[in-house]
Amino acid sequence: MRTKDLNKKDRIFKAALVLTKKVGIAGITMSKIAKEAQIATGTLYIYFKTKEELIHQLYVKLETESAHRFLQNYDDSLSFKKGIKTIWLNYLKHRIEYFEESIFLEQYYHSPYITQQQKEMAEDMKQPVYRLLETGKKNNEIKTQADSQLLFLAMLGFIRELAYEHIEGNYELNEDRIEAAFQLNWRMLGS
Amino acid sequence: MRTKDLNKKDRIFKAALVLTKKVGIAGITMSKIAKEAQIATGTLYIYFKTKEELIHQLYVKLETESAHRFLQNYDDSLSFKKGIKTIWLNYLKHRIEYFEESIFLEQYYHSPYITQQQKEMAEDMKQPVYRLLETGKKNNEIKTQADSQLLFLAMLGFIRELAYEHIEGNYELNEDRIEAAFQLNWRMLGS
DNA sequence: TGTTATAATGAATATTTATTCAGTATCTTT
DNA sequence: AAAGATACTGAATAAATATTCATTATAACA
Numbered sequence: 001m002r003t004k005d006l007n008k009k010d011r012i013f014k015a016a017l018v019l020t021k022k023v024g025i026a027g028i029t030m031s032k033i034a035k036e037a038q039i040a041t042g043t044l045y046i047y048f049k050t051k052e053e054l055i056h057q058l059y060v061k062l063e064t065e066s067a068h069r070f071l072q073n074y075d076d077s078l079s080f081k082k083g084i085k086t087i088w089l090n091y092l093k094h095r096i097e098y099f100e101e102s103i104f105l106e107q108y109y110h111s112p113y114i115t116q117q118q119k120e121m122a123e124d125m126k127q128p129v130y131r132l133l134e135t136g137k138k139n140n141e142i143k144t145q146a147d148s149q150l151l152f153l154a155m156l157g158f159i160r161e162l163a164y165e166h167i168e169g170n171y172e173l174n175e176d177r178i179e180a181a182f183q184l185n186w187r188m189l190g191s
Numbered sequence: 192m193r194t195k196d197l198n199k200k201d202r203i204f205k206a207a208l209v210l211t212k213k214v215g216i217a218g219i220t221m222s223k224i225a226k227e228a229q230i231a232t233g234t235l236y237i238y239f240k241t242k243e244e245l246i247h248q249l250y251v252k253l254e255t256e257s258a259h260r261f262l263q264n265y266d267d268s269l270s271f272k273k274g275i276k277t278i279w280l281n282y283l284k285h286r287i288e289y290f291e292e293s294i295f296l297e298q299y300y301h302s303p304y305i306t307q308q309q310k311e312m313a314e315d316m317k318q319p320v321y322r323l324l325e326t327g328k329k330n331n332e333i334k335t336q337a338d339s340q341l342l343f344l345a346m347l348g349f350i351r352e353l354a355y356e357h358i359e360g361n362y363e364l365n366e367d368r369i370e371a372a373f374q375l376n377w378r379m380l381g382s
Numbered sequence: 383t384g385t386t387a388t389a390a391t392g393a394a395t396a397t398t399t400a401t402t403c404a405g406t407a408t409c410t411t412t
Numbered sequence: 413a414a415a416g417a418t419a420c421t422g423a424a425t426a427a428a429t430a431t432t433c434a435t436t437a438t439a440a441c442a
Contacts, residue, residue: 001386001387001388001389001439001440001441002388002389002390002437002438002439002440003388003389003439004388004389005389005390008389020301021301023301023302023303024216024217024298024301024302024303025215025217026215026216026217026219026298026303027302027303028217029428029429029430030429030430030431031429031430039390039391040390040391040392041391041392041430041431042390042391042392042393042431042432042433043389043390043391044431045430045431045432046388046389046390050430050431051429051430051431103301106297107215107217107298107301110211110212110214110215110294110298111214111215111217111218112214112215112217112218119359144375144378145371146372146374146375149356149361149362150353150362150368150371150372150375151375153349153353153356153362154345154352154372154375154376156348156352157347157348157349157350157352158344158345158348158349159348160348160351160352161344161345161347161348161351162341162344162348165340165344168310170340171340171341171344177341180336180337180338181337181345183337184335184341184342184345184379185345187335187378187381188375188376188378188379190378192409192410192411192416192417192418192419193407193408193410193417193418193419193420194409194410194418194419195418195419196419199419220398220399220400221399221400221401222399222400230420230421231420231421231422232400232401232421232422233401233402233403233420233421233422233423234419234420234421235401236400236401236402237418237419237420241400241401242399242400242401
């Protein structure tokens with residue numbers, strides 16, 4: 001008996017992401033995905049029941065993977081600043097290396113595919129970082145009056161924009177610039 | 192002779208935007224637009240040659256309108272801080288009041304519809320604010336080492352995120368919070 | 383190495399969506 | 413108020429896209 005090619009599912013996902021970057025979720029068709037993944041259209045239906053199912057599974061995969069990536073190399077023993085910086089760098093790296101994924105997730109969020117439950121799941125992913133900031137505030141590591149949620153937003157938004165402009169070639173990042181960016185963000189915390 | 196209803200084009204645009212917020216550009220169909228605008232499908236084709244034309248015209252309209260809005264109430268006589276604050280508030284207000292538009296523009300940017308020329312046009316829109324920051328730096332109003340472009344990104348990204356979370360109901364804004372947010376951003380400039 | 387189960391193919395079919403068009407309604411002008 | 417011009421309608425058609433399926437190829441196992 002012939003078995004399913006486990007790599008194939010990933011190749012299909014990859015193709016969908018490449019297409020999303022190029023033409024958005026709006027522009028994706030099953031035949032385009034098949035062509036990009038260099039397989040026959042019918043093969044898609046061996047791995048996924050419908051197009052909707054494909055998109056949906058891709059979303060779940062990406063959401064889970066990225067949540068993991070954010071907390072890589074982080075542990076409680078790190079000082080507050082180092083902890084924040086680790087996560088900050090993780091997120092920036094993630095937004096750059098997995099840019100296609102980011103585009104997909106953003107568009108999925110405002111697409112016919114998303115469900116309320118998934119929106120809530122996405123919100124939950126933010127909790128760990130949010131809690132870290134809370135702790136920093138309690139321990140007086142953060143001097144500003146602003147609440148943690150606001151600080152979190154400021155960091156997140158900045159990083160997103162930074163990665164975006166880097167990818168688009170409008171503001172190319174290097175080590176110095178990344179360091180400068182972090183310092184800028186860090187200063188906001190008033191420490 | 193009967194004349195075209197000038198409001199109709201706007202009603203069609205509005206319908207497209209409402210749908211974009213609900214289901215993304217991916218989910219828009221001509222019949223859905225017609226239904227949302229409460230007209231017959233065929234009528235759409237009196238005002239727009241094709242669906243692509245409709246989307247395209249909407250983009251141009253939004254891009255132009257929003258660029259105007261950013262500079263509202265701003266003039267050279269304002270102090271640097273007041274100038275920045277005016278634009279900062281304009282942008283926040285814009286992202287909240289015209290949230291549907293923002294979603295549309297973001298998705299359009301990664302859709303099959305965008306052209307290279309349009310990408311460049313979007314980049315040009317940022318110039319006025321960018322130049323204001325440059326001047327501030329030259330006049331020593333901004334103390335930080337970071338370059339203007341980086342500062343600009345930090346503000347832009349923060350505001351976006353802020354508006355987004357406000358709309359999604361995760362961080363509801365009021366006057367105090369808006370003021371706190373601006374102060375946070377302003378502190379980054381090191382003044 | 384032959385058998386078998388199932389993966390893979392891509393043309394055929396079904397479904398969805400864009401676009402057209404013949405008929406009707408309405409505004410404008412004289 | 414009648415005529416002319418064109419907006420408006422929505423069902424019919426065309427085009428694009430999703431899905432199926434008869435056929436072929438291949439991996440796993442006896």
